Amino acid sequence: MRATSFAILSAAALASAAPTTPTSQTATVVVETAHGAAYNDRTNRTITVPIGPTYINTEALGAVSTLYLLGPDAATCTPYKDAQAQVNGGLPFSVGHPSYLSTNSVVVGSLICQASVPDKA
Numbered sequence: 162m163r164a165t166s167f168a169i170l171s172a173a174a175l176a177s178a179a180p181t182t183p184t185s186q187t188a189t190v191v192v193e194t195a196h197g198a199a200y201n202d203r204t205n206r207t208i209t210v211p212i213g214p215t216y217i218n219t220e221a222l223g224a225v226s227t228l229y230l231l232g233p234d235a236a237t238c239t240p241y242k243d244a245q246a247q248v249n250g251g252l253p254f255s256v257g258h259p260s261y262l263s264t265n266s267v268v269v270g271s272l273i274c275q276a277s278v279p280d281k282a
């Protein structure tokens with residue numbers, strides 16, 4: 162009995178000592194596309210965007226009405242009209258603060274997601 166409970170405690174100690182630091186940072190972005198005039202004629206597509214570099218995805222970002230950030234909380238993404246991230250394409254978006262680009266759909270040339278201090282408001 163003694164030996165068994167010792168083994169269980171050791172396993173628990175090892176599990177809690179597992180590293181928790183993420184290796185690479187990515188943001189989870191929902192691209193909402195409007196297909197017609199009807200408000201409910203919309204579809205969602207989830208993409209994974211690396212935090213830092215300019216992200217280009219002509220297929221997923223070719224028709225965008227609204228951009229949502231699902232996570233992480235400590236990130237903000239900005240849409241650009243061009244692939245070089247020079248021409249601003251809309252307001253930045255963060256968790257709980259989607260960016261409404263158009264009631265129809267517009268082309269987003271690129272996205273840049275950056276780490277930010279979590280918004281406690």
Ligand SMILES: *[C@@H]1O[C@H](CO)[C@@H](O)[C@H](O)[C@H]1NC(C)=O
Binds near residue numbers: 191193203
């Ligand atoms: C798309 O996802 C967002 C965020 O989760 C949600 O608010 C919206 O209602 C979804 N739209 C559709 C068409 O599913």
